[in-house]
Amino acid sequence: MTIENDIAARRMEVQGLMMDPSSKSPIVILREAGGEALLPIWIGVFEANAIAMCIEGVEAPRPMTHDLFSASLEIAGARVEKVVIRDLSNSTFFASIHLELGTGGEVVTLDSRPSDAIALALRAAAPIFVLDSVLETARLSDQEMEDSAKDRLKKWLEEAAPDDLGDYEM
Numbered sequence: 001m002t003i004e005n006d007i008a009a010r011r012m013e014v015q016g017l018m019m020d021p022s023s024k025s026p027i028v029i030l031r032e033a034g035g036e037a038l039l040p041i042w043i044g045v046f047e048a049n050a051i052a053m054c055i056e057g058v059e060a061p062r063p064m065t066h067d068l069f070s071a072s073l074e075i076a077g078a079r080v081e082k083v084v085i086r087d088l089s090n091s092t093f094f095a096s097i098h099l100e101l102g103t104g105g106e107v108v109t110l111d112s113r114p115s116d117a118i119a120l121a122l123r124a125a126a127p128i129f130v131l132d133s134v135l136e137t138a139r140l141s142d143q144e145m146e147d148s149a150k151d152r153l154k155k156w157l158e159e160a161a162p163d164d165l166g167d168y169e170m
Contacts, residue, residue: 008132009084010037014118017052028118030085030130037135039085041093047115054122066119073124077102080124083117088137097121 015031015038026048030039043051050066053059063071073079078099087094095117097110112120121128 009129010035010132010135012037012039012085012128012130014051014055014122014128017048017055028115030118030128037130039130039135039138041085041114043115047113047119050119051115051122054119066116066123070120070123073099080120080126081107082126083112083121083128085114085117085128085130085134087131088134093134 011033012030013033015029018027018029019025020027020042023042025042026045027040028043028048028051030041031037050064053064054066060067070080078101081098081100084096084098085093086096093114095112095114097112097117097120099108099110100106101108118128120126
């Protein structure tokens with residue numbers, strides 16, 4: 001699939017959340033829609049909770065930041081068109097939120113952390129894309145790492161059944 005300017009990307013879905021067994025940090029797992037590509041992204045605890053609440057359909061007693069931003073966009077007549085994980089540099093992922101403004105169809109792009117972009121995309125039922133170049137860079141980064149914990153996590157992700165993912169406790 002291609003997105004703006006004929007850049008190759010894959011549509012991804014949130015497969016689940018899990019805790020990194022070695023660092024105890026939350027990981028959001030993206031899986032290619034109808035495909036095999038997996039992309040684990042280490043995220044913060046608060047963002048993991050925002051994603052988990054949306055996945056589980058839990059409503060907070062008071063709006064969380066992502067809920068507030070989503071409601072603000074709706075009131076302003078804007079909608080999240082898509083989210084794109086667009087870069088990986090020095091073990092840090094970068095994302096963009098593409099907003100369609102009003103009825104004119106003008107699209108603006110906001111820089112974002114992937115975790116915030118994913119949390120917002122889930123609330124807006126917007127598609128999530130990852131550039132093929134990011135998937136390739138992530139794959140190469142994994143190959144270069146000799147850390148046994150990363151190797152064990154990668155092997156576990158490759159062999160994990162869908163029911164194994166989502167074992168994230170809020």
